[in-house]
Amino acid sequence: MARENASELAQRLGREAEAVCRHYLGNGRRQGNYWQVGDVRNAPGRSMFVRLKASPKGAAGKWIDAQSGEHGDLLDVIRETLGLVDFADVVEEARSFLSLPHPEPGPDPRMPHSRTPAPGGSPEASRRLLAMTQPIAGTIAKTYLRHRGITAFNGTDALRFHPRCYYRPDDGPTEAWPALIASVTDLRGRQTGAHRTWLALDGSAKAPIDTQRKAMGDLNGHGVRFGIGTEVQAAGEGIETVLSVRSALPDLPGVAALSAAHLGALLLPPTLRRLYVARDNGEAGEAMAKTLAERAEAAGIEAVLLVPTLGDFNDDLAAFGVDGLRAALRTQILPQDVARFMMLAA
Structure with missing residues (x-):
């Protein structure tokens, strides 16, 4: 130049x-x-x-x-x-x-x-990051989610796209990759953090880097929210897990806690009457899902565990498709919620 x-x-x-x-x-x-x-x-x-x-x-x-x-x-x-x-x-x-x-x-x-x-990794830093993003419509962030089999995008305003999000490896120069950015909010809707999933340039998969996901800000008790949870909602560890359940039940509100430990500590809204806990299989996933269910029951909230056939519900969605996942979930959710959520998804 x-x-x-x-x-x-x-x-x-x-x-x-x-x-x-x-x-x-x-x-x-x-x-x-x-x-x-x-x-x-x-x-x-x-x-x-x-x-x-x-x-x-x-x-x-x-x-x-x-x-x-x-x-x-x-x-x-x-x-x-x-x-x-x-x-x-x-x-x-x-x-x-x-x-x-x-x-x-x-x-x-x-x-x-x-x-x-605002120090790096703080809630304020996460808000600065989100301010530089755009909606996922028409971006490779949506392409990535579709590659994961996810079909329901209503209520996904918490998901955003950054075309060049910085990634700092343990050694070597800083890189920039496109990223799916998720806003983490508290029960009042105030942003407390953000979650980054770095993506391949064509959106076909995650980026070929060592650490493909990373969160920042205050996560404890908070989550990535899809839809407005009032009396009934689902909760799970990962974004793809919750979005997979919502692909089968698109009108069921959900929240992704972003890890097994954070799932166990998730704060529950006072209006909640029934909670579906979409667990991941494996020791940590089972233990923290049980912890959350027990906390919900202690607060007078009915808790129902949803158990995937494979490792998690996104694995099930990829293996069995939306219809197969819907059929499996139909046997696990309560009859009144079949009528409320599943008939609308049929």
């Missing part, structure tokens, strides 16, 4: 300087017309200043580290925070960032409640 084109790209980043800083320098915070952080590699601290608005003193996006004397522009920030070596990769990353919607700036940083920056 020619020097003048790189300069133009840096200027475009400068016009989005605060969004760039919030994304790549999340350990910092805004102080007046500057973003203040420890260094260009996003260390906590206060020695580096990024100019957020152009002034006679310099262009927006220019920065200087008062301690080390380093200085540069936002292309340097992208290079250093992601550990990129080739300038072509920096350009590609910058162009990708500029093509994404950027969340509005948060509350005035001079207010007491906004003084603490």
